[in-house]
Amino acid sequence: MTTPQDPAPQDPIPQDPGPDGILDEFDATAGSYDRLVGANPGYHRHLTLSARRLRLPDEGRGLRLLDIGCGTGASTAALLRAAPRARIVAVDGSREMLAHARRKSWPDTVEFVHARMDRLTEVGVTGPFDGILAAYLVRNLPDAEAGLAALLALLRPGAGLAVHEYSVRGRIPARLVWNAVCWSIIIPAGRVATGRTDLHRYLWRSVLDFDSTAVLEQRMRAVGFTGVRRHRMTGWQRGIVHTFLGHRPLRTRGRTW
Template identity: 45%
Template sequence: MVALNPGYHRELHRAAGALADRLTDVPDPQVVDLACGSGASTAALARALPEAELLGLDASSGMLAAAGAKQWPARVRFEQAVAGELDLERLGRGSRDGVLTCYLFRNVPEPLRDVAVAEVFALLRPGGWLVVQEYSVAGNRGARRVWDAVSHAVIIPLGALLDRNPGLYRYLWRSVLDFDSVARFADRLVAAGFTDVSHRTATGWQRGILHTFVARKPEPQP
């Protein structure tokens, strides 16, 4: 299904590039790919940040096995972890220069969403950057109509045909509808302590549906 979305990898590389652009002055940056899945976002990071030490974290042992089966440089490693329940001391509180997370927060239960954002804030060093890529259509009627049409005409039927798991793709459709609006998620970032919060949407059919947020953990005030 990913292969049938022509913008999927392009947008992952754009998100990884957005993080890389903000770490140009950091030697050998320490970066986390939170919710790394089977490693597509990690590969985008490895390409954008060739000198970075990359840690991919995911809740799914199956996804981690798929990621670990691929060829990686020694600077890339993977561990199992659940957003909202991260062991911050083990992972290194305040030790990371950047965090990329793609398609995570929509899947975190709403009562734990602020907890998960706060965990990312705690992982970052002062001055570190967070880049989030996520679907959101709340409050945007045009984007909602496009998402409904694409989901029911393409995503769910192909999920039934190719993966024989239409329930997974119905969940995808519904989870996007239920997620925060762009403004609500940006407010979560600000409430957690992030500054310099910015946002852009994707191109193509995903315009207004797929979004990339960028935010910085501020330096301590003198």
């Protein structure tokens, strides 16, 4: 008998496709992505909540912000709602997801850039930034600590990073809810919308395999973030999706900024 903790027997457990494979899957599902996430109660509201938790002053006036892993622009819109007067650089490695983002209506203070995270400098995306939002990104990086360290280096001293991410490891109720939602809603909906389930089964598996909240917080501290703390979401994603906040220290290698 299949339980919510087990994959459906007709669907083999997906293997980690690697960075290029993940981008290919995002490219293939870009056309239906907005419709699928729009059916998730609280999806856009929770992204906005994470962006606002950066506590950007004066509606972002004079600030330069980075939305890393912007996808089709949902996180960009969240950052814009939190800081409507800021300049925002939105970056994604999926060409098709970014194409869908660019087709939407944006103020001229928002710039979209196609690049993988490990190639930002090649396309001219350099710091310092006054704040960074990384939504559903860290879990997909081949080396989470290296990625967090790279984000730290992009921040202005004293500026903050908001990691908006799934984490259910070590919490049985959260894992049970996640399994049930994936196999009863997310994966079937992905099949209906796109005719394929690889990305959605990867999403299911990657969340189960990802860091616990304590481990991710420790990773952030280990690469140099200070004041690391975590905030929960509301609704069915309570205990499943979190905002992890950290700041680049004002004092670096004996220098006070």
